[in-house]
Amino acid sequence: MIEFRKEFFADERDDNLNEIGKPTRRQDILGHVTGRSPFFDDHLFDGLLHIRCVRSPHHHARIRRIDTAEAQAMPGVVRVLTGRDVPRNLNTLLSLLDFGIDDEPLLADSKVAYKGEPVAAIIAETEAQARAAVTKVRVDWEVRPHVLDVEEAIRPGAPVVCEVYKTNKFIYHGKYDHQKMRYGDVEAAFARADHIVEGRYQMSPIEQAPIETCGAIAAPETNDRYVCYTSTQALFFSLGTAAKVLTTPSNRFHFIGGTVGGGFGGKVDSVHEPIAILGAMLTGRPCKFAWDREEEMQVGAPRGAERWYIKDGVARDGRILARKFTGYFDSGAYTRLSSYAIIKSVGHLPGPYTIPNVHADVYCVYTNRTPATAMRGFGITGVDFAIEAHMDKVAEAVAMNPIDLRILNAYRDGDMKAHRREAKNCALIECCQVVADKAGIALQAASRAASSLRDGGGERGRLPAHTALDQHGVVTGIDTGGYARKTGAQGRPARHIEMPGYTMPTAASAGRAPAQSPARPGAASTAASPSTATEPPRPAPADGGNRRQGAMRFSAISGLRRR
């Protein structure tokens, strides 16, 4: 069923593949077809206890008091957990990478920020008993106004969703309330464009919906350790998170995973393992904490919804001269992985097209919705939906076939991308040609003749002579306490973020052309200089800014630095 088109780029590879194109046997398939693959719930324990969570019925509320007395007295109930039982009841998933501020409790104790947020956990002999006791926990709620829309959430006066981000926006590097890309000058290009095409694109949150729901079973081992069978997709994330929130060295945990009944990104959030292990620690018995299908759908973190505004300046012949993005990621009530998704997203703009002027501001916004997390290509898929829908709209505006339009604007080898990397190994044109063939769509002669190997580079490979910059995006007064710490252990002064073309906005540097930092050439080009927009054309970085120097690391784009 796989079709190999080896005629493309035939001289770019040795065609001596040993594995690709030949059938092979999965190492785990015998277990799958015999029903013996050991998923987390396929481990039997004597005396297994069951954990069910008490969840918020409100989008946003302060917790005045949690009364667990009646629940504790219910038949079969062994223990009731609340936030007070969690040794370190505040975490953010990416803190393991020293990225972001701890913002989310394991069990909420002072307020809830989304409907379904857990505030207590019942540990009982049977699942039915745990469910019955859940209804007996009395929570005295003080319901607060909530906000469910990303743009409403960032208006002044909106309810504060997450206490550590008072503006309802994630703060990057301790300073920036959005991710930014500046390349060329979109406003100048709009002024000379024949058409301006604008669009607003909104996607929904999407549940990963694995057939196996998320869960974990933890049990005391005989060597003062706890074994934890888990459905996690991210065994060491879960291990590290459990060690952190339970303030227990990770060598006391014996994590067993790797057999995952579908995940698609929805099994990285590491909320089951710490609760199951805490249950095992406090009861001395095996504990299972797993979601049922309803919880998987309601509180399982989805692919976050994104809202994109795109404005294109287009020439009469279909060439896109400028593209401007404003994006809002709906992170839900807490960060989880959304801030990281946006870094990916901005590195992907403006899509696989050579556009000489690009401008983007992308915000990670908190709302009183279920927190969002990973899902297949998150950070890319949502904006690609917006970009490709917009390409069709542009095609309509210039009365072109949408596939011709894509081929006309596609990256060709040697082109400069807006994030200042040279386009290599491009194949969009060839893909479009095959799609047109299969769909029976007639292409223009020029599209038919186009190739990713031709007509790229040259003028298209050069950085713009002038990139318009602005001062927006710098916020003050927030200390992440982590990777962008303003004063370190030795009382270091405010840290200068090392990015090419970026200078800290100090009085001394105001109005000057930005210094060229040699620290990480080409590594963090989404950041803009805070200098004014009327500066003279900026020279290219010393290395041309477009040659890869070593592997691209997450730390380089996130601003993470080893301390």
Added chain:
Amino acid sequence: MAKTPVVFVLNGSERAAFAAPGQNLLELLRRGVGDLSPKYGCGQGTCGACTVAIDGETHLACLTLAESVAGRRVDTAAGLASGGQLHPLQDAFMQTFAAQCGYCTPGMLISAKALLDRNPTPTREDVVEAISGNICRCTGYEPIIEAILVAARGRERA
């Protein structure tokens, strides 16, 4: 509350377990007698991961009262192989790469076996209909359909 003893034949062997009032067959099989091949996916009869055969007919174990199998024959994916030999369907699933995460596979196999038992020469449409109650989320329907057709063709030849 009193539990009810349930005696039934599981994959050819007599088994006995106590069923709590209202307990479903899925729990009885998994926790009561230790057959872990039927899976919990939704508990609502929508995903098919817990599909088992009762007296040769497919049923969703999560919606079947445990007591109702007393004296009946229950077959699960764990009993498909016999005497160290895989069932032709299992061979075909391996051959055509018809499982990715493997969680829906036991249910798929039971639905497929029920089809081939009553219709040894199914059309593609018959196969699609037979597994229409089994959800696969790793996007594997094509290889699964192919596997069932391969198994049917292999049987025809045998």
